Amino acid sequence: MSSQTARGEKLVTLIPGDGIGPECVESARRIVEAAGAAVRWEVRHAGASVFRQGIASGVPQDTIESIARTRVVLKGPLETPVGYGEKSANVTLRKLFETYGNIRPVRELPGVPTPYSGRGVDLVVVRENVEDLYAGIEHMQTPGVAQCLKLISVKGCEKVVRLAFELARAEGRKRVHCATKSNIMKLTEGTLKRVFERIAPEYPDIEAQHIIVDNCAHQLVKKPEQFDVIVTTNMNGDILSDLTSALVGGLGFAPSANLGNEVAIFEAVHGSAPKYAGKNVINPTAVVLSAVLMLRHLGEFEAAARIEHAILVTLEEGKVRTGDVVGYDRGASTTAFTDAIIGNLGRRSERWKVRDYRPIQLPRLGPQPDFVRAGRRRVIGVDVFVESAQTPEQLGRSLEAAVEGAPVRLKMISNRGTKVYPPTGAITDCVDHWRCRFVVRDATADLDDAAVFDLLQRVAARHRWMHVEKLQEIDGAPAYTLAQGED
Numbered sequence: 001m002s003s004q005t006a007r008g009e010k011l012v013t014l015i016p017g018d019g020i021g022p023e024c025v026e027s028a029r030r031i032v033e034a035a036g037a038a039v040r041w042e043v044r045h046a047g048a049s050v051f052r053q054g055i056a057s058g059v060p061q062d063t064i065e066s067i068a069r070t071r072v073v074l075k076g077p078l079e080t081p082v083g084y085g086e087k088s089a090n091v092t093l094r095k096l097f098e099t100y101g102n103i104r105p106v107r108e109l110p111g112v113p114t115p116y117s118g119r120g121v122d123l124v125v126v127r128e129n130v131e132d133l134y135a136g137i138e139h140m141q142t143p144g145v146a147q148c149l150k151l152i153s154v155k156g157c158e159k160v161v162r163l164a165f166e167l168a169r170a171e172g173r174k175r176v177h178c179a180t181k182s183n184i185m186k187l188t189e190g191t192l193k194r195v196f197e198r199i200a201p202e203y204p205d206i207e208a209q210h211i212i213v214d215n216c217a218h219q220l221v222k223k224p225e226q227f228d229v230i231v232t233t234n235m236n237g238d239i240l241s242d243l244t245s246a247l248v249g250g251l252g253f254a255p256s257a258n259l260g261n262e263v264a265i266f267e268a269v270h271g272s273a274p275k276y277a278g279k280n281v282i283n284p285t286a287v288v289l290s291a292v293l294m295l296r297h298l299g300e301f302e303a304a305a306r307i308e309h310a311i312l313v314t315l316e317e318g319k320v321r322t323g324d325v326v327g328y329d330r331g332a333s334t335t336a337f338t339d340a341i342i343g344n345l346g347r348r349s350e351r352w353k354v355r356d357y358r359p360i361q362l363p364r365l366g367p368q369p370d371f372v373r374a375g376r377r378r379v380i381g382v383d384v385f386v387e388s389a390q391t392p393e394q395l396g397r398s399l400e401a402a403v404e405g406a407p408v409r410l411k412m413i414s415n416r417g418t419k420v421y422p423p424t425g426a427i428t429d430c431v432d433h434w435r436c437r438f439v440v441r442d443a444t445a446d447l448d449d450a451a452v453f454d455l456l457q458r459v460a461a462r463h464r465w466m467h468v469e470k471l472q473e474i475d476g477a478p479a480y481t482l483a484q485g486e487d
């Protein structure tokens, strides 16, 4: 989806960004214009300059309005304060416009020597972009214990999995791997695996394979040419796609597209690299290739191919190369490299191919929030999270006494996921954060809210609690996991 001017030009919101952003974005803008693409820019701002104006989101209203109008963004990197203060303006943009899929292609490039040169690395990481730990729902549960919620939805997984298969089809790719940590996080990461296995048969022309994400990282370093498309959760995808950037010469060559049903945001994988800001030395290729992805999204396939060929020819000839490739003492300036690409528009590389791209069919799922409904459900217990400096035995005996006569009994207590009460004989280093698991005494009962409130009152009379979680059975299956050591 995009918006057009009366003269048929496609409107694009252009955000220069922070650090090296303005230099990269200016390079991309000049190349896109020189390639004759019918694009009209609306320049808007986000990131550090906006934080400095006191706008805590880093994204001002006129930028939001422009994006809502144009539906397409080309942006430079935005600086994020680390570990305190403002939220990431990047994550805010991705989430405000529900760009649920982050596409990060890498391919071997001529004249960019790497340990993998000659092996034909050419793959795409499709990263889920709005869920997982990046929902940023965090709490200090005790003064010494922090929690981050990892939220993964069936709907979110279905969108990103379908996007990965559709992308494979649009780009003539043959294989999709799904990389998860479902062996450990059976419910969250496991949801992506289960959705992938359910949807894969709808794409019989594409080979589908699950891989554990740590092995995926290992295989990417060992034999990257075995991969075509990798679909994965947000955090895994963040890490894997930086790794894949390094396979082809580094972050200077790694573009990305954040795709949603309404809005698409194109940007380099790299950040604002502040040490190079304003020096006219950085490699703009990642942002230029992001603009190429954008042009294909806009249906400007010819201009996109012209630019990609010009980049290949420029790199293949190797007369003008940036400092990240040949060393900053010998590298060409950003502007000279940009001029070289513009000078090569219209030329084609004979040896280095540009794929034939077809428009991608974005998956459209129903808008209903309760995308998955249960036939049956039952509350069979409650996890109450308690802050206490007592020993597991003291706490266990105290809670057992607290629930005498209640419809629930204390089943176990765990500390950071490991069962410590009743004692197992293991040697576990404990902190003051306990998960106290209560289950119904009558195994067929369905615990109502009055019983949950009664339980909380009984616990609260003796201990400080900070969090409560119902234990549900959904369609007969437990909707929770066991602690390490719990039977």
Ligand code: NAP
Residues within 6 Å of the ligand: 020, 024, 076, 077, 078, 079, 080, 081, 090, 251, 252, 267, 268, 269, 270, 271, 272, 273, 274, 282, 283, 284, 286, 324
């Ligand atoms: P970074 O900005 O990506 O830079 C890390 C290193 O990558 C640079 O020091 C440089 O390596 C290399 N590099 C990055 N872009 C390059 C380019 N165009 N040409 C050549 N080399 C390039 O990562 P960071 O230092 O971790 O992050 C800096 C800021 O950017 C942070 O505030 C972070 O939050 C933000 N960030 C924003 C985005 C985004 O807007 N999407 C993404 C990531 C990070 P050498 O030092 O080896 O030369």
